[in-house]
Amino acid sequence: MDDFLSLFGVYDFAVRDALVLVLVSLALYVLLSAGIFAVPQVGLMAIGSYGSAILSVDMGVPVALAVPAAAVIAGAVGVLLAALVARLNGIYLAIASIAFSEVVRVAVLNVPLTGGSQGKVGISREVTDLWICGAVLLATVALVWLRRSRHGLVISAMRVDTLMAQHQGINVVRVRTLLFGLSGLLSGTAGALQAHTAGFIDPGQFNFDLLTKLLAVVVIGGMTFVGGSFVGALVIFGLPFTLEGFAEYQVLVNGLIIVLVVAFAPGGILGVLSRLLARLRRSDAPGEAGSPVVPGPGDAPAGIGPVALDADDVRVTFGGVHALDGVRLTVGQGEVLGVIGPNGSGKTTLINALSGAYTPSSGTGAVDGVPLALLWGRPHLLARAGIARTFQTIRLMDDKSVAANVALGFPPQVPRRSEATRELLVRMGLDQISGVPAGELPYGVRRQVEIARALARNPRVLLLDEPTAGMSPTEREGVFTAVDAARRHGLAVVLVEHDVAMMRRFCDRLMVLDFGRVLAEGSPDDVLDSKEVIDAYIGSGALA
Amino acid sequence: MSMKPTRRLSRLIVPGAIGVLLAATGCAGPSAGDSDAVQVGLLANLSGPAATSFGVPFQHGFELALQQAKAAFDDADVKVEIQTQDAKSEVTSAVTGYNKLRQAGAPIVINDSQSPLGQAVAPLANDDKIAFLSGAGSELENKDGFAFRFTDLGTPTTAMGQYLTEHGAKRVGVIVASDNPSFATLADTTEKGLPGGFDSRQEVASTDTDFSAVLANLRDDDVDAVVLSVLPAQAGNLMLQMDQSGGFDHVIRAGTVAISSETYTVAEDAADDFVFPQVWAPGMQGGSSFEKAYADKYDESPTAYSALGYQVGWTVAAAILAADEDGDVDGASLRDAIPAASTSDLVAEHSILSLELTKDGAAVSEGVMASFADDGSMQVASN
Amino acid sequence: MDFWLQQTVNGIVLGSVYALYASGFGLVMASLRIFHVAHAAVFTWGAVVAWDLTTRLGWPLVATLPVVMLAAGLLNVAAYFLLIRHLLKRQDAELAAFISSMGGLIILVEVAHHLLDGAVERMPAGVFPVSPLELGPVRITTLHATMVVVSIGLIALLAWGMAHTQAGREVRTVAADRETASLLGINVDRVSAGVFFASGALAGLAAAMVATAFNVVSADLGSGYLVIALAAMVVGGFGSVAGALAGGLLIGVASTYATGYLDSSYRDLVVFALLLGFLVVRPTGLFHTRSELARV
Structure with a gap:
């Protein structure tokens, strides 16, 4: 039972090696599937290898303890690294993570106990196939579970759109740190298992070439699928053994496959397969379009309640330009505050500042009693404090169903999320299309899904940034009905919109921004008829 | 909805992948060849970065030696076949190649170079009781004495x-x-x-x-x-x-x-x-017939690694003959025969360089001082 | 003192090579937010083309430079169109472009490998009049001195061009926001291709000089500098041309000082400790150019 991989005959070592590398590929998947562009896995793998070898050879720790201990060490280093690079994003994060692997490589060559360039020999080979398969199986099951849990939704949201995820109350830095740890744990396990399978460590192998190989595995299989690592490994490690004489061109072919897959099948092999399967299934069911919005339960208009959001002296500066120059804003429960102003007057900047996308250089006030000073620039905290928003350009997970998109809006502590989601969808009139991927819906319906997601959190304040731009009159009506229903529930609404006529009819109060300052504020009729406002609009030639 | 096919896929992938691998590998593996013959496993780096400098010249020298030893084998009524596997300058391929040679029943395996390759194969050879001659520069794990290094740095x-x-x-x-x-x-x-x-x-x-x-x-x-x-x-x-x-x-x-x-x-x-x-340079004493035979056969001049392959080839031949004389030719008998064979009369007769393999798996080789001639070829250095 | 001067000069020579490599690499990175690792292969091919022209046609180095710059620039433009352009509209454009570029790197290096038959070649002797110069106590070759002057001059020219020319302004506008730039009537594709051309031409020039000065033409020439160029960029500040120069020189001098005063075995440790230190303490590098604004 100990070496059942021998059933692969002469390829037993190759299969063991491939399985270990699948484990590292899964570690790549953990970060990449969450949209975290970081590749420290080769360095973390080296830490696992040397950790376990040093523990078992030099310190006499039994292998059964050394392997998990090394994995935990690599996981801890992963967490530490995440903390070090917390401020970096995008390609800068990628570069920092590659630099990290390089630091590990150089350190290994120079630190005592690692054997320097000679590597380590005579490492106990008592790791059995059961361990390797067990580790891969455990990792696979755990990752599949993670993917299907709410965390899976969070991870998908981070991949699709980090900023949007933050506005759903997700602490992106914390999730990222944990995923770095998980990635380290997997890489470390793989490294330790490799050291104990081969019986020696070749320090030369932990280089950029290994990283390119692993990336090729993940990309070819499908970066967002747990199974992608297995399929990719089959292609990258399997082909050279099945096609004789292929070795000479293998590297070249790998390069070509990578370029072609990224260009034509960004989801990898599994992405293509899953899309084909989905299409087959779709053709069975008749296509369903979005249904009209049913107004919410007819509560009596509650009138305007106590102040929900109060902000004063909000300033946002971009390289010397004052996008917001001391704006004061209050909005009460059940009140709709309309914000209008010429292009570039600071409307969207205001929404971005209030929701945490931008960090104001100054600003006081509170939301639902929580001082804003503690929340500025932290979208997830502002979301948790009760501020929800929609975006000027709709930000949904297009490949996820309406239900999944709305479910993301619920805070983690909500019990029975799927039921709550269903209820909300029914209330919003979206229940007929709950299973349709958001990307396939018409524009107006997508906006309603976004509003539903915003309402899922049961917020105190709803910020809407041009929610009806580019919509047909019927679609507009639907959106305003939904907002009206929310208002009746006592929600405070800040609405940015160009359609002045609609705003006059719909808003309780209007605020006019010009050059980042409040030009006028008051009842819609007073504001829109004031000479200053008319001048500002005519001056900019933008009166709608 | 888009998640469902994915779930189903991931359920199918793992067993599917294993199935494909099994199908691909189950029918592979070389045939055992002539069942009476001693299968000499040559695990040479015939492709990859080590091929040109080490693998190919070593293979040429090695094959030349065994070809020349045929008369001696015939005299003793021993049949010898070379089974060659490409190590591809890479650990995984080297181990797979070694496994194929083991499956073909080779009691002895020779690998030309690269430390990690030797380090990966040596423990397996000890487990399988297969004599293993390696060109590795670094030390090898060698619990039962089956691993020999033929490079004396x-x-x-x-x-x-x-x-x-x-x-x-x-x-x-x-x-x-x-x-x-x-x-x-x-x-x-x-x-x-x-x-x-x-x-x-x-x-x-x-x-x-x-x-x-x-x-x-x-x-x-x-x-x-x-x-x-x-x-x-x-x-x-x-x-x-x-x-x-x-x-x-x-x-x-x-x-x-x-x-x-x-x-x-x-x-x-x-x-x-x-x-x-x-280890060897053209123009070294006693090497002229080797140089000529090599050039005739391969249409190129031998390098130090060709000479090493040739010398190791003769050592292997002598070990097989010695083991055969004492009984069965298997991994253990070859392991015991190799140290003495490396300095035997047969090897001495054809020897082009000094190479003694010791019982503890090390090598002693005297070598020569060389320099470059005006045309860039190597020559024995004039003092 | 003499020794110190000598090692400082050595560090500046080495650092100017790093800087030239990093500035071309960083130009693409800063203006288009693409981690274009295939830059390493373009560098390699610059050296291969220079080697081919000097060996086969017997050209002197100086005559090959314009051809090499043109060839490497065009190769990089081809890389933009074949590897990068179609991915920029994707949601995960940065990751997709990196992986695609990595695929390109693998292909280009492998083709060079086959072409050179895996060997390390050298530029023919006498393509550039190399002779030792003794400036007081300091030894430097004519080629090394030329290399430093050309590198620093080119990087200064690049920095000036980015700041003061119409093309530079267009590049900076595209860097700030591709969509806005296109709304402002800038031909984003043309600007991007131009950036790739300039970056490739710089790489080609650097490669031809490096291949001659350090006697190496091999398929892995460019990849060997990749990581150290990343280090120079981290230290200097991501995406700043002046930062690439400062980072390159700092790393070059730090590594020769480590070799000269500590022990040559500490060189990489010193360089990477510097790198790690910057990552931890000041991840934006010496020249902090642009804050990472979220765009909504």
Whole structure:
């Protein structure tokens, strides 16, 4: 039972090696599937290898303890690294993570106990196939579970759109740190298992070439699928053994496959397969379009309640330009505050500042009693404090169903999320299309899904940034009905919109921004008829 | 909805992948060949970075030796077949190739070079009781004595140190590619031949191309000889940069056994006075018939690695004959026969270089001092 | 003192090579937010083309430079169109472009490998009049001195061009926001291709000089500098041309000082400790150019 991989005959070592590398590929998947562009896995793998070898050879720790201990060490280093690079994003994060692997490589060559360039020999080979398969199986099951849990939704949201995820109350830095740890744990396990399978460590192998190989595995299989690592490994490690004489061109072919897959099948092999399967299934069911919005339960208009959001002296500066120059804003429960102003007057900047996308250089006030000073620039905290928003350009997970998109809006502590989601969808009139991927819906319906997601959190304040731009009159009506229903529930609404006529009819109060300052504020009729406002609009030639 | 096919997929993938692998591998593996014949497993790096310098010349030399030994085999009524597997200069392929050779029933496996390859195969060979001859530069795990290394980095390199002392070097410096285990070992063994050790030790990386900083250090340390324990092309580059930056006109330049014709490709005239130890060099005593036979067969001149392959080939032949005389030819009998065979009369008769394999798996090889001729070919160095 | 001067000069020579490599690499990175690793292969091919022209046609180095710059520039433009352009509209454009570029790197290096037959070649002797110069106590070759002057001059020219020319302004506008730039009537594709051309031409020039000065033409030439160029960029500040120069020189001098005063075996440790230190303490590098604004 100990070496059942021998059933692969002469390829037993190759299969063991491939399985270990699948484990590292899964570690790549953990970060990449969450949209975290970081590749420290080769360095973390080296830490696992040397950790376990040093523990078992030099310190006499039994292998059964050394392997998990090394994995935990690599996981801890992963967490530490995440903390070090917390401020970096995008390609800068990628570069920092590659630099990290390089630091590990150089350190290994120079630190005592690692054997320097000679590597380590005579490492106990008592790791059995059961361990390797067990580790891969455990990792696979755990990752599949993670993917299907709410965390899976969070991870998908981070991949699709980090900023949007933050506005759903997700602490992106914390999730990222944990995923770095998980990635380290997997890489470390793989490294330790490799050291104990081969019986020696070749320090030369932990280089950029290994990283390119692993990336090729993940990309070819499908970066967002747990199974992608297995399929990719089959292609990258399997082909050279099945096609004789292929070795000479293998590297070249790998390069070509990578370029072609990224260009034509960004989801990898599994992405293509899953899309084909989905299409087959779709053709069975008749296509369903979005249904009209049913107004919410007819509560009596509650009138305007106590102040929900109060902000004063909000300033946002971009390289010397004052996008917001001391704006004061209050909005009460059940009140709709309309914000209008010429292009570039600071409307969207205001929404971005209030929701945490931008960090104001100054600003006081509170939301639902929580001082804003503690929340500025932290979208997830502002979301948790009760501020929800929609975006000027709709930000949904297009490949996820309406239900999944709305479910993301619920805070983690909500019990029975799927039921709550269903209820909300029914209330919003979206229940007929709950299973349709958001990307396939018409524009107006997508906006309603976004509003539903915003309402899922049961917020105190709803910020809407041009929610009806580019919509047909019927679609507009639907959106305003939904907002009206929310208002009746006592929600405070800040609405940015160009359609002045609609705003006059719909808003309780209007605020006019010009050059980042409040030009006028008051009842819609007073504001829109004031000479200053008319001048500002005519001056900019933008009166709608 | 889009998640469902995915779930189903991931459920299918793992067993599916294993199934495909099984299907692909189950029917593979070489046939056992003639069941009476002794299967000699040659695990050569026939592709990949080690192919041109090590794998191919070694294979040529090895096959030439076994071909010439056929008469001796016939006399003893022993049939010998060579089973060749490509190690592809890579650990996984090397182990897979080794497994195939084991499956083909080979009691002995020879691998030309690369430490990690030897390190991966040696423990398996000990487990499987298969005699394993490796060109690895680093030490191998060897619990039951089945693993032998046929490269002696020590003796010829130590001789280099002595050569420098004899030629009046007072202050000797070394440049070593410290990220490569072989060059670290070579530098250390050269130092053993120097009574005073190195007066200046400069470490570089195998990927370095600019050496002005270490050359400035060496000038500052006022050395009169420099040992280049680096990759062949890098050694050539170093000598060029010595000439270009100046200040090394009267400094003796010495190399290690790792030097190859690649050094001359890069350095050309700058390698004029370069001296380095080799296991074998053209023009060495007793090698002319080998050189001729080799050139006839392969239409090219032999290198040191061809000679090593030839010498190892004869050693293997002698070991098989000795084991056959005592009974069965298997891994254990070959392991016991190899040390004596390496210095046997049969080997001595065809020997072109001195190579003794010891019981503890090490090698002793004297080697020769070589230099580059005007046309870039290697020659035995004139004192 | 003499030794210190000598090692400083050595460090500046080495650092100017790093800087030239990093500035071309960083130009693409800063203006288009693409981690274009295939830059390493373009560098390699610059050296291969220079080697081919000098060996086969017997040209002197100086005559090959314009051809090499043109060839490497065009190769990089081809890389933009074949590897990068179609991915920029994707949601995960940065990751997709990196992986695609990595695929390109693998292909280009492998083709060079086959072409050179895995060997390390050298530029023919005498393509550039190399002779040792002794400036007081300091030794430097004519080629090394030329290399430093050309590198620093080119980087200064690049920095000036980015700041003061119409093309530079267009590049900076595209860097700030591709969509806005296109709304402002800038031909984003043309600007991007131009950036790739300039970056490739710089790489080609650097490669031809490096191949001659350090006697190396091999398929892995460019890849060998990749990581150290990343280090120079981290230290200097991501995406700043002046930062690439400062970072390159700092790393070059730090590594020769480590070799000269500590022990040559500490060189990489010193360089990477510097790198790690910057990552931890000041991840934006010496020249902090642009804050990472979220765009909504």
